[in-house]
Amino acid sequence: MSSRQEFWLGFRSVLPIVIGVVPFGLVTGVSAINAGMSTGEALNMSWIVFAGASQIAANALWAQGAPAFLVVITAVVINARFMMYSAAISPYLKHVSWLRKMLLAYILTDQAFGITIAHFNQYPERQHKPWYYFGAALPFWIVWQISGVIGIFLGQTLPAEWQLDFAVPLSFIAILIPAIKDRPSVIAAIIGGLTATLLAPTRVSVLVGAFLGIAAGYMAESKTKS
Amino acid sequence: MIWVIIISIGILTFMARVSFIALEGRYQLPGSVRHALKYVPMAAMSAIALPPLLYQSGEFVSPINPRFVAAVLASWVAWRTHNAMLTLISGMVALWLLQNLVF
Structure with a gap:
């Protein structure tokens, strides 16, 4: 071609x-x-x-x-x-x-x-x-x-x-839910979301939530393999 | 200040995109980094999406609130249809109905 x-x-x-x-x-x-x-x-x-x-x-x-x-x-x-x-x-x-x-x-x-x-x-x-x-x-x-x-x-x-601001969490739901394939990705999402929620009064909530979620997904994957 | 933010994010994002392409395939990411990066979208999007459902107007709220319930309904739609537009519309309509009729 x-x-x-x-x-x-x-x-x-x-x-x-x-x-x-x-x-x-x-x-x-x-x-x-x-x-x-x-x-x-x-x-x-x-x-x-x-x-x-x-x-x-x-x-x-x-x-x-x-x-x-x-x-x-x-x-x-x-x-x-x-x-x-x-x-x-x-x-x-x-x-x-x-x-x-x-x-x-x-x-x-x-x-x-x-x-x-x-x-x-x-x-x-x-x-x-x-x-x-x-x-x-x-x-x-x-x-x-x-x-x-x-x-x-x-x-x-x-x-x-x-209340169009609500479209932000909705659009992420629309991307996240169909992308869930395995246990580690579910764990990454849950830990990321919960950590960020607990830290919601602070401004580091998304950053720390993302980091812990990534770490949790990574560890869950390593555990599945071993 | 917003311009400094926009341009800084723009440059750093471009650097992430161009990084290994510029190295012409001579180097690859270590396996562990690659595996960790795989979970960035999941962890980050959940960290952005969940807090506003449970922390509103400066305080923690019960999950029985219009936004959380509408988000659960939208999640179900996303799960069943894999359709982004349908998920968005059903979530917004659910929020409006819940606020006007239930809560």
Whole structure:
């Protein structure tokens, strides 16, 4: 297949699931406005960060008046998972130019990674792998930006009685529940959630909750194996 | 200050994404780090989603409150349908109904 065909193959293969990021993008846009950001700040955050869960966490902490370094650290811990995807996909992207490496890294997401690696494992002999990945990752960026803009608009328009802030926990439920596969992931979610709840009066609740949840999941996995 | 935050998160997130791609596959993460990172989404999202259901307006509240009950209903919808939009809509509608009719 040509590079163009691989690109469109990737593009088409994610179309059924790219629609799933729409509610998440909407909610992220709403959460930025609810946190007190201006339209310009919210719009720029959307393309500069381009990582929903961390944006939502940062917005919530910012709204609580948390210190800047805590907002940044919390978001960065949430986004540390991209290193894992970056490592796994790196052998397939090593022959592209520097500029393209940076572009392809910038649009790396959980979903694009998952789809692409599954395709590479299924068809290891195919050429033009970077093009497939580019085709699979681009739709998420486009749809994310559009739904984010709509969310920013809705956040300013819809009345407060609608309680759109509740859409944040709901959107995470929508991602988490279908992703539960094994005992360690359930344990990570429970410990992370409970720790953060107990620490809710403090501003380190998400950060400490995430750390203990990750540790609990990791230990549960090690125990299962041994 | 918000600009410092946005740009710092943006740069650090980009660095996480570009890290091993820039190293051109010569290095890989140690197995233990990879296994730990696998649980970041689960742990972090739960740590963000659960507290506002049980800690509202500056105090801990009983699970029998509109938000917690609506979240349980939405979880059931997510479990059965795996549909994000349906989960979101059912949770919001449940919240509005519970607040106006029950609580």
